[in-house]
Structure formats: C-alpha cells, structure tokens
Amino acid sequence: MTSAAIDLSNVEKTYRGRIRALRGVQMRVEKGEVFGLLGPNGAGKSTLVKILTSVVHPTRCTGTLLDAPIGDKKALARVGYLPENPRFPDYLTGGQVLDLFGALAKIPRAERRRRADDLLATVGMTKWARTKIGRYSKGMRQRIGLAQALMNDPEIVFLDEPTDGVDPVGRREIREMLVRMRDDGRTVMLNSHLLSEAETVCGRVAIMVKGKVVRHGALDDLTRHSRRYEIEAAGPLPSGDHWRSLVHGLGAEVRSLGGAPREASLVVAPTDEPEPIQALLDALRAARAVVRSVRPVRASLEDLFLEAVQSMGEEGAGVGGQKGRDAAGKGAER
Amino acid sequence: MIQTWAIFKESYLHLNSKKLFWVSLIISGLIVLTFGAIGIDEDGMSFLFWDLPFPLNSSWLAPGFFYKFAFAQFGVRLWLTWGATILALVCTAGIIPEFLSGGSIDVTLSKPISRLRLFLTKYAAAMLFVALQVGVFAGASFLVIGLRGGTWEPAILLSIPLVVIFFSYIYAVCVLLGVLTRSTVAALLLTLLIWMGFFAVHLTESALLMFRTQTEQQVQWLRDDVASREATLESARAEPKEGIVNTLRSGFNVNSKEAELTRRREQLADKEESLRAVVAWHTGVVAAKTALPKTSETIGLLERRLIDMADLSGFADDEGGVQMQFDDEDDDLPVPRDDAAVSRAIVEKSRARSVWWIIGTSLIFEAVVVGLAARIFCRRDF
Numbered sequence: 248m249t250s251a252a253i254d255l256s257n258v259e260k261t262y263r264g265r266i267r268a269l270r271g272v273q274m275r276v277e278k279g280e281v282f283g284l285l286g287p288n289g290a291g292k293s294t295l296v297k298i299l300t301s302v303v304h305p306t307r308c309t310g311t312l313l314d315a316p317i318g319d320k321k322a323l324a325r326v327g328y329l330p331e332n333p334r335f336p337d338y339l340t341g342g343q344v345l346d347l348f349g350a351l352a353k354i355p356r357a358e359r360r361r362r363a364d365d366l367l368a369t370v371g372m373t374k375w376a377r378t379k380i381g382r383y384s385k386g387m388r389q390r391i392g393l394a395q396a397l398m399n400d401p402e403i404v405f406l407d408e409p410t411d412g413v414d415p416v417g418r419r420e421i422r423e424m425l426v427r428m429r430d431d432g433r434t435v436m437l438n439s440h441l442l443s444e445a446e447t448v449c450g451r452v453a454i455m456v457k458g459k460v461v462r463h464g465a466l467d468d469l470t471r472h473s474r475r476y477e478i479e480a481a482g483p484l485p486s487g488d489h490w491r492s493l494v495h496g497l498g499a500e501v502r503s504l505g506g507a508p509r510e511a512s513l514v515v516a517p518t519d520e521p522e523p524i525q526a527l528l529d530a531l532r533a534a535r536a537v538v539r540s541v542r543p544v545r546a547s548l549e550d551l552f553l554e555a556v557q558s559m560g561e562e563g564a565g566v567g568g569q570k571g572r573d574a575a576g577k578g579a580e581r
Numbered sequence: 582m583i584q585t586w587a588i589f590k591e592s593y594l595h596l597n598s599k600k601l602f603w604v605s606l607i608i609s610g611l612i613v614l615t616f617g618a619i620g621i622d623e624d625g626m627s628f629l630f631w632d633l634p635f636p637l638n639s640s641w642l643a644p645g646f647f648y649k650f651a652f653a654q655f656g657v658r659l660w661l662t663w664g665a666t667i668l669a670l671v672c673t674a675g676i677i678p679e680f681l682s683g684g685s686i687d688v689t690l691s692k693p694i695s696r697l698r699l700f701l702t703k704y705a706a707a708m709l710f711v712a713l714q715v716g717v718f719a720g721a722s723f724l725v726i727g728l729r730g731g732t733w734e735p736a737i738l739l740s741i742p743l744v745v746i747f748f749s750y751i752y753a754v755c756v757l758l759g760v761l762t763r764s765t766v767a768a769l770l771l772t773l774l775i776w777m778g779f780f781a782v783h784l785t786e787s788a789l790l791m792f793r794t795q796t797e798q799q800v801q802w803l804r805d806d807v808a809s810r811e812a813t814l815e816s817a818r819a820e821p822k823e824g825i826v827n828t829l830r831s832g833f834n835v836n837s838k839e840a841e842l843t844r845r846r847e848q849l850a851d852k853e854e855s856l857r858a859v860v861a862w863h864t865g866v867v868a869a870k871t872a873l874p875k876t877s878e879t880i881g882l883l884e885r886r887l888i889d890m891a892d893l894s895g896f897a898d899d900e901g902g903v904q905m906q907f908d909d910e911d912d913d914l915p916v917p918r919d920d921a922a923v924s925r926a927i928v929e930k931s932r933a934r935s936v937w938w939i940i941g942t943s944l945i946f947e948a949v950v951v952g953l954a955a956r957i958f959c960r961r962d963f
C-alpha cells in the first residue's frame with residue numbers, strides 16, 4: 248500500500264473542556280485525489296482541517312499528514328490552506344498578501360514573484376494586484392485566498408468552504424481550479440456543506456455528522472446500493488405469467504403514474520446492469536405499450552447525506568439531549 | 582530569515598497604514614529643529630534671529646551643557662518617554678490583537694513557522710520601529726548638540742537603547758493584555774493605566790526616599806547636637822570654681838541648657854521613631870519596585886551619563902550657600918534641615934543604584950510577562 252496523504256486513526260477535540268467537536272475521527276485520503284469532507288454546519292469539518300494545519304491543538308490525535316506526524320511544522324511547508332471566510336489585512340494589497348504567505352512558507356524572493364504573477368493570472372486578479380484588500384469584494388478575496396493557498400506549490404491543499412458566498416460564475420471558476428489542481432497532481436481536501444459541488448469534482452468523500460465520520464468511501468461505492476433503472480411507459484401493461492415472473496425475478500416494482508388519455512406507469516428495476524432490463528422492454532413492446540423513457544438513476548449525494556444525518560439523529564436521540572440537538576446546531580452553540 | 586523579514590515587512594506596512602507613525606516622526610523632527618534654532622551665546626539666548634528675553638547667557642551656562650540638559654530634560658524626559666512613547670504605543674498596540682482577531686491568523690499559523698517564533702518576531706518588530714523612531718531623534722539631536730553646542734557627545738546615542746528598553750517594559754504589558762483581550766483599545770487603555778501605576782509606585786518611592794533622607798539627616802544633626810550639648814554641660818558642671826559671677830550666670834544657663842537638652846533628646850527620640858517607620862515603608866516600596874519595571878530610573882541612566890555630578894553640584898551651589906530651613910517655624914527650638922544637602926544626597930543615592938537593579942530586574946519582569954503572553958498565544962485554539 249502506498250502511503251496516504253492523510254491517514255488519521257483517531258482524532259478527538261474538545262473545546263474548552265466542554266464542546267466535543269470531534270469524537271474519534273478516522274479517515275484516509277490518498278495522494279492525488281480530490282476528497283470531499285461533507286457535513287452539516289457544526290459537524291466539525293473546519294475543526295478537523297484546523298487540527299491538520301496546526302491552527303487548533305487536538306485533544307487526542309494519532310495519524311500522519313504527508314508521512315509526518317500531525318502538527319509537524321516542517322510538513323506544513325508542503326501544505327496550502329484556504330480557511331473558511333478568509334480575511335486578509337486591509338492594509339495589504341493582493342500582491343503583498345501572496346508575497347507574505349509565500350515568504351512564511353519559506354519561498355525565496357525570486358520564485359515568490361514568479362509564482363505570484365502566475366497565480367494572479369490564474370485567478371484573474373492581475374489587474375487588482377496593487378489594490379488594497381480593503382477595497383476587494385468577497386469574491387475577489389476568495390480568489391486571492393485561493394492563489395495564496397497555492398503559493399508554496401503545495402502537495403496537498405485544504406479548502407474550507409471555498410465557494411461560500413461566491414456568485415455562480417465564481418463558483419464555476421473555483422470548480423475549474425479544483426480540477427486543475429487535481430490535474431497538477433495535488434491532493435485536494437474540499438470542505439463543504441454544498442453537495443452539488445462535491446458531487447461533480449470529488450472522487451471520494453467522507454460525511455461527518457456531530458464530530459464523527461458516518462460515511463467514508465468512493466462516491467460510486469456509496470451510491471451503488473441505490474442504483475436502479477426507471478422505465479416509463481404509457482398504454483396497457485402486459486399481463487400474464489411471463490410478465491409477472493420477469494418483474495418478480497428482477498425485484499422490480501410497478502407504479503401507476505395516472506394521466507390521460509392513456510394511463511402511464513413507471514417500472515423501477517433495482518439493477519445497474521442494462522442487460523436484465525431488455526426482457527422487460529421486449530415484453531412492454533410486445534404488449535404495445537409506448538416506452539417513453541429508460542433512465543439509469545442513482546441516489547444523489549444529497550439523498551446519501553440526508554440519510555446519514557437522519558440515521559445519526561435517530562441514534563443520537565437515544566443517547567442524550569446533548570447529541571439530540573438538530574444537525575445544524577452550530578448557531579445554538581455560538 | 583525569509584520569514585523574519587516577511588513579518589517585519591508586514592508589520593512595517595501595518596504601521597505605515599497608520600498615519601501616526603509618520604506624525605510621531607515629524608513631531609520628533611520639529612522638536613530637534615526647535616532645539617537647533619535656539620541659540621545661546623555671551624549676549625543671551627536667541628531663537629533663529631530674534632533675541633529671547635531670558636536672563637541666561639553662555640558665560641553663566643556653557644552651551645554644551647545647555648543643549649545636553651535640554652536634550653535630557655525636554656527631549657528625552659518629556660518627549661521620548663511620554664509623548665513619543667504614547668504615540669508609539671498607540672501605533673504598535675494593535676500589532677498583536679489585530680493579528681489575533683484579524684481573519685488571517687489561521688493561514689499564518691498553518692505556515693511552517695513555530696508559534697513562539699512568530700510571536701517573538703512580532704514583538705521584536707514593534708521594538709524595531711520604536712528603535713527607528715528614537716534613532717532618528719537621537720541622531721538628529723546628536724548633530725544639533727555637536728554643531729550648535731560644540732560638544733560631540735556619543736552618550737546621547739545611549740538614549741536609543743535606553744528608550745527602547747524602557748518602551749519594551751510597557752509594551753510587554755500591552756502585549757499580554759492584547760493576547761488576553763484581543764482588543765487594541767482595551768489593551769492600550771489598560772496598559773496606560775498600569776504604566777501610571779508603575780509611575781505612582783515610583784513617585785511614592787521618591788517621596789519616601791526624600792522623607793527618609795531628610796529624617797536621617799535630622800537624626801544625625803540631633804545626635805550631634807545632643808552630644809555637643811552634653812559635652813558643654815559636662816564641662817560647665819566640671820568647672821564650678823570659675824568665680825561667683827560666672828557661676829551665678831552659668832547656673833541659670835545650666836538649668837535652661839538642661840531643659841533644652843531634654844527637649845533635644847525628646848526630639849531625637851521622636852525623629853528616630855519616625856525614621857524607623859519611614860525606613861520600614863521605604864524598604865517595602867523598594868521591594869515592590871524591585872519586582873516592577875523601573876521606567877523612570879531607566880531613562881534616568883541617560884542623565885547619569887550625560888550630566889555628571891560636578892556639573893550638577895556647580896549648578897546647585899550657585900543657588901546660594903548653605904541655607905537652613907526649619908520643620909516648624911513657630912517652635913522656639915526648631916529642628917533645622919538643609920534641603921539642598923538633602924537633594925544632593927538623594928541624587929547621590931539614586932545614582933548609586935546599580936544598573937543591574939534598574940535594568941536587570943526590569944528585564945526579568947518583562948521576560949515573565951512576555952513569557953506568559955507567549956504561553957497563552959502558543960496554547961490557544963484559533
């Protein structure tokens with residue numbers, strides 16, 4: 248097994264002896280993948296990333312980041328980080344921010360200049376490089392933040408809610424940058440509570456709820472059990488034993504959709520292989536039903552997410568009031 | 582090294598964004614120019630081309646001494662230790678709290694630099710800028726005193742480290758409060774309050790020292806007086822065969838002298854009593870002061886170097902011979918005191934305090950306070 252970018256076996260964090268933000272997190276992120284760390288607000292995503300970047304001291308932590316123990320400052324030279332809601336000093340210009348954080352990552356001056364120019368161009372901020380941050384819009388700050396995270400040519404990049412408060416155009420650009428980072432061979436850990444984002448770019452995800460990882464794995468694997476084909480047909484359905492045994496054999500389900508002048512039906516076959524459903528189609532055509540559509544369907548990340556949050560909520564309800572708080576309990580605690 | 586420079590540069594940009602840094606530098610420049618514009622020669626004092634109506638001239642006061650004295654008293658004591666320091670505090674007080682509460686602390690902490698180094702470098706950056714300010718002022722003053730006063734006094738440059746050290750005591754407190762409150766304004770106001778506290782301790786100690794020295798002197802005087810009266814009475818009693826007239830006259834005298842001696846003995850006992858009390862108080866305050874930063878004395882070291890005892894005593898003697906003051910003018914047998922001698926003794930006593938006691942113990946205080954602040958900073962979650 249090659250070494251992982253991040254390998255955590257048990258991370259716990261209790262803030263000020265009271266707030267249990269992380270309760271034994273296990274997680275593995277491979278090198279070169281875009282990993283989605285998902286979960287509702289207050290789940291502990293930011294806390295986990297801050298522990299990895301040594302911004303927060305863990306209560307207990309066993310694991311490695313880029314083969315070094317967590318908290319090792321040297322390894323952080325190869326890490327990029329865009330925090331949640333970054334605010335850079337108002338008195339610095341965009342260019343100065345890049346230079347400052349590049350220098351703190353020990354990049355020599357000449358290289359800093361070159362990289363800053365490149366990155367400013369990449370995020371489309373070249374024109375604004377000499378303007379003070381105080382005059383930037385939220386989206387521009389986020390872009391400078393992204394550029395800053397890449398100043399040290401990092402092997403792994405942590406992005407905490409990078410698209411929060413960014414307009415749709417900006418979101419799309421950020422998504423493109425994520426793909427570019429992956430193509431450059433960087434490992435990316437994307438924290439988000441916005442699932443559509445993660446769904447398009449992440450290979451593997453972990454879903455965190457209340458300080459625990461409740462789902463962890465490749466998006467495909469996690470959604471496999473919910474894959475199915477849906478066939479929509481109008482007109483008379485076949486009748487007879489042949490049809491019944493076909494439906495029964497596949498474990499399919501037939502629902503009436505109603506409608507006029509001809510009644511429509513939906514046949515749902517829980518399989519992700521196209522072959523078994525050909526027989527169903529033949530039977531439908533033979534009965535002169537009109538096949539309107541045949542669609543492969545899988546559960547969205549959103550379904551998965553809600554399911555995870557719900558299961559956690561039910562589990563928590565039995566344990567005590569503390570855990571039983573609603574999933575977005577962050578506001579209540581602050 | 583790359584990192585250290587980056588932090589210095591960032592701090593510079595921070596200070597630069599506050600116009601106060603430049604305001605302070607400009608005021609410094611104006612003060613030095615004013616010094617330079619004041620002239621003193623045989624005919625008296627002048628400002629640029631106008632004569633000033635002060636009864637001072639160079640035959641009475643050497644120009645070199647005049648400029649040095651003005652530099653120590655006004656330049657350092659007033660401007661550098663109060664005006665410029667308050668401005669410098671206002672400028673630099675924000676460095677730590679704004680760093681802590683600004684949104685980029687997490688990015689900074691995620692960089693490969695230890696928290697302790699980050700913290701100490703920020704601290705050093707503030708010192709560096711104060712050094713810069715004082716450096717400009719002291720350098721310019723050095724030139725003015727050299728060109729106008731005719732003495733090239735390298736000791737003036739001593740004000741740079743001294744003022745920076747002095748500032749660092751106060752800044753240490755400011756940084757600790759900044760780490761605790763994360764608010765520039767709160768840190769600044771509390772620091773000013775604590776600084777006043779240090780100053781109050783200093784004033785109390787000075788007052789007690791004066792009272793102590795005065796009482797010591799009076800006790801000494803009373804002891805001498807009692808001894809000489811005893812001797813006189815002794816001899817008066819021992820020689821009774823001087824003749825009738827003499828005996829009669831001195832017989833009356835002996836009685837009143839004995840009464841006076843008894844008064845003196847009572848006065849001595851009183852003074853010794855109050856000396857014991859004041860010594861106890863003074864010792865206590867000095868002990869407290871030992872643990873605190875000695876701001877005024879640190880600056881006073883400059884005066885010690887710049888103006889020596891000989892200059893000073895010459896200055897004091899001019900004020901006119903030995904003049905005795907009395908504790909209570911209505912008393913028919915008052916205890917005299919020599920205020921000039923007392924001041925001289927106080928200056929001597931202050932000057933006898935070791936540099937180690939003044940700076941060393943203050944630096945220990947500073948190290949403890951900064952250490953505490955650094956510890957809190959290093960352990961905090963952001």
Ligand SMILES: Nc1ncnc2c1ncn2[C@@H]1O[C@H](COP(=O)(O)OP(=O)(O)O)[C@@H](O)[C@H]1O
Pocket residue numbers: 262263266267268286287288289290291292293294295576577580581962963
């Ligand atoms: N500095 C802090 N001090 C105390 N509690 C905190 C701190 N930061 C986060 N928390 C708490 O820890 C929990 C997890 O927060 P966070 O990691 O920000 O979640 P997420 O990023 O998933 O929204 C929340 O209950 C939050 O209130």
Ligand SMILES: [Mg+2]
Pocket residue numbers: 289292293294331407408
């Ligand atoms: Mg978060």
